[in-house]
Amino acid sequence: MAVTASGIRWIDEIDISALEADPYPMYARMRAEAPCVFVPALNAHLLTTYDDVRAFLADTELTQAPSTQPVLERTFGPGNILIANGEVHRDRRASVDPPLRRRAVSSYIDDLVRPIAAEEAAKLRRSDTFDIVAEYLEPVSTRGLASMLGIGDVPSETLRRWFHTVIGAAGNYAFLDEPFTRSDEVIAEIKDVLEPRLRRLETTPDGTGLSHLLHAGMPTGTVRSRDDIYSSFLIELTGGMQEPGHAAATTVLGLLQEGTYGEIVDDPALIPDAIAEGLRWIAPIGGVFRETTRDVTLHGEELPKGSVVWCMVASANRDERRFTDGERYELRRTGPTHLSFGGGRHFCAGNVFGRELARIALEELTAVVPTLRLAEAGWSMRGWLFRSPQQLHLTTATEA
Numbered sequence: 001m002a003v004t005a006s007g008i009r010w011i012d013e014i015d016i017s018a019l020e021a022d023p024y025p026m027y028a029r030m031r032a033e034a035p036c037v038f039v040p041a042l043n044a045h046l047l048t049t050y051d052d053v054r055a056f057l058a059d060t061e062l063t064q065a066p067s068t069q070p071v072l073e074r075t076f077g078p079g080n081i082l083i084a085n086g087e088v089h090r091d092r093r094a095s096v097d098p099p100l101r102r103r104a105v106s107s108y109i110d111d112l113v114r115p116i117a118a119e120e121a122a123k124l125r126r127s128d129t130f131d132i133v134a135e136y137l138e139p140v141s142t143r144g145l146a147s148m149l150g151i152g153d154v155p156s157e158t159l160r161r162w163f164h165t166v167i168g169a170a171g172n173y174a175f176l177d178e179p180f181t182r183s184d185e186v187i188a189e190i191k192d193v194l195e196p197r198l199r200r201l202e203t204t205p206d207g208t209g210l211s212h213l214l215h216a217g218m219p220t221g222t223v224r225s226r227d228d229i230y231s232s233f234l235i236e237l238t239g240g241m242q243e244p245g246h247a248a249a250t251t252v253l254g255l256l257q258e259g260t261y262g263e264i265v266d267d268p269a270l271i272p273d274a275i276a277e278g279l280r281w282i283a284p285i286g287g288v289f290r291e292t293t294r295d296v297t298l299h300g301e302e303l304p305k306g307s308v309v310w311c312m313v314a315s316a317n318r319d320e321r322r323f324t325d326g327e328r329y330e331l332r333r334t335g336p337t338h339l340s341f342g343g344g345r346h347f348c349a350g351n352v353f354g355r356e357l358a359r360i361a362l363e364e365l366t367a368v369v370p371t372l373r374l375a376e377a378g379w380s381m382r383g384w385l386f387r388s389p390q391q392l393h394l395t396t397a398t399e400a
């Protein structure tokens, strides 16, 4: 077996399936032994400590989005917001930001999301055991985002199928054919649904996210190209629909494992902190990538200009130098802010919307279901890039 440039042989043995199963033990070892290291399975360097990840993302002179990123280009198209820099990136942000800014979100979020969350929470009363991911949090998350975008009439099951399929392609770092082919089929279906709406919005703009994708920041009388709209729409679909629900699911799991769910029932004002701790404990998106704009040496590793570096926010959030017992969910944790929304120019556009949606979802949940515990069917968790409970079976019964 070859020895890596850093001379650390165990790094060579890391493969994507091991990362998918549980990346945290590997991150802990990297933080201790190799905080900046080339990982052959990802063909990139990984940064894993809190201070390094935060500083690297904040340094917008040293870093930029990678000029090529085959998986994201294949899934979302070239020039998508995640890999755009400079003017192109500014244009993409101009199209997604207007309905996601703090003030805008505050003006509509309660009216938009609370009725959806209340309706979905009422359905939970029908049975004393349920999978809270599939039966509550994903529907609230997808329907909430779809309403903001202006496609709230698309059924929740269709939205969930769309985002599960596209996300399968966005995380396809093994570059298998099937996830891309399935995603292409779904993207064709999405375009068929969006096209008549876009044609209508060209002449009659409204305040929806889709309307902003078309018009925001464009010179009068012109609209953004369909390719640019679809690529941003798909990124909002995958990240935006999935992540708030998954952050909430992780939060519920942590609260139940630690026996602190009752505390947010008694005091709902704790819910935003509970969600922040869920986002820290298991980052829904485990890492973000950047490219170096010049030669740089980090922890003795020489990175030539153009090196791709994955900033593992999931690892940073558990750095023992910053967080005591970081592998535990602690409702009343104090300490630095988690890095789960990334940093620098690409800092998550939907961070306010996502946190607010998760807050309302948990407020309605605790109001309707004040007693909850993990059911025998249990839960499952996978993923290094996207990680959250895939299923989380819960029961309202007090005895098994």
Ligand code: HEM
Pocket: 057, 081, 082, 083, 093, 096, 100, 145, 235, 236, 239, 240, 241, 243, 244, 247, 279, 283, 284, 285, 287, 288, 289, 340, 341, 342, 343, 344, 345, 346, 347, 348, 349, 350, 351, 353, 354, 355
């Ligand atoms: C609450 C859960 C969410 C998490 C954990 C999350 C996380 C992230 C992360 C890690 C990035 C990459 C940041 C970087 O490269 O530095 C990102 C980017 C992005 N997110 Fe989110 N996100 C969430 C919710 C949302 C929502 C609800 C939306 C849309 C409504 C959204 C839209 C976006 C967009 C458009 C970008 C690209 C920003 C850019 O490249 O400039 N996200 N998100």
